[in-house]
Amino acid sequence: MNTTLTIAINKTAKSKLQDTNFDDLKFGQTISDHMFVADYVNGAWGDFRIEPYAPLQLNPANATLHYGQSVFEGMKAYKNDAGETLLFRADANQKRLNESAKRMCIPEVPEEIFMDGLMKLLEIDSAWIPNKPGCSLYIRPFVFATDDYLGIRPSEKYKFIIFTCPVGNYYSKPVSVKVECKYTRAAEGGTGFAKAAGNYAGSLYPALLAQKDGFDQLLWTDGKSHQHIEESGTMNVMFMINDTLITAPTTTGTILKGITRDSVLTLAKEMGIKVEERFLRVAELEDALRNNTLKEAFGTGTAATIAHIAKIHVNGNDYILPEKDDTAFSNRVLKTLDDIKYGKIADTHGWIIKL
Structure with a gap:
């Protein structure tokens, strides 16, 4: 999938990949090297960038910490037998993120920003996608308010971030x-x-x-x-x-x-x-x-x-x-779902995006 968004790239100096045990993945505890970030300021999304995954610096008066103006999504990417990256129904996640955002008075994230940022991030961190059966790359996009203001009103500034985690099964038993x-x-x-x-x-x-x-x-x-x-x-x-x-x-x-x-x-x-x-x-x-x-x-x-x-x-x-x-x-x-996600059978529904 071609991307058209101009995204600044700042890759990590040292990957954590070689120190990761892909045979012992606990859900949500291993984070990949990079994250996509965009900021909403003065009524528009901008400053698109991919940078090393790292802690955020927040003001104690950050609006989300006090008033909970935050929404998120979850989706997965997979590797097929040919080593290609397959993304499952990301377009549906993008639409649902915006439905959540509207209810929480958060500006919508345009499809181009969501999808182009995601595609570029997966391209850079493709080695983090497990190729073992039952494993995948969990993807977490989220948006949160970044005003530093102790007043109950919708924030005027926001941050949109996508980061990823290689994962195994969420539940190991019924x-x-x-x-x-x-x-x-x-x-x-x-x-x-x-x-x-x-x-x-x-x-x-x-x-x-x-x-x-x-x-x-x-x-x-x-x-x-x-x-x-x-x-x-x-x-x-x-x-x-x-x-x-x-x-x-x-x-x-x-x-x-x-x-x-x-x-x-x-x-x-x-x-x-x-x-x-x-x-x-x-x-x-x-x-x-x-x-x-x-x-x-x-x-x-x-x-x-x-x-x-x-x-x-x-x-x-x-x-x-x-x-x-x-x-x-x-x-x-x-x-059937797994076979579609891993590319073992034909996707007749248009659910798979192949990078």
């Missing part, structure tokens, strides 16, 4: 989840659909309580009645009841419009799976667990791709789901 019927992640009219930093901060305490009880994640319920399943921690969530795949709709503004979610639903329909985008009632979920009509439950997201759910706790009871073999829909769709 997860156990608890249906959360007290705390609320999002409410209609709020910011639940946005990838805003504050959404995640507010979810940490209930998740910590669940982890102390031995659960990996929560199944969040709606903020009004706590009677309908919405999503799960870092993921959208799907349930196969009998022969029907059920997942919450994204029309209420309380649920993230997951790109992996959309990809799974697209592939499910092509596989002939009956799909219902509707809210699953907690009582309906519990009935399906009791009657063994819940065949599969799994989360979908960029980090995890497909995260199988092995145990669900609801209304004081634990329900164990059976292990899944290769014929299970979740495993079939995971294989």
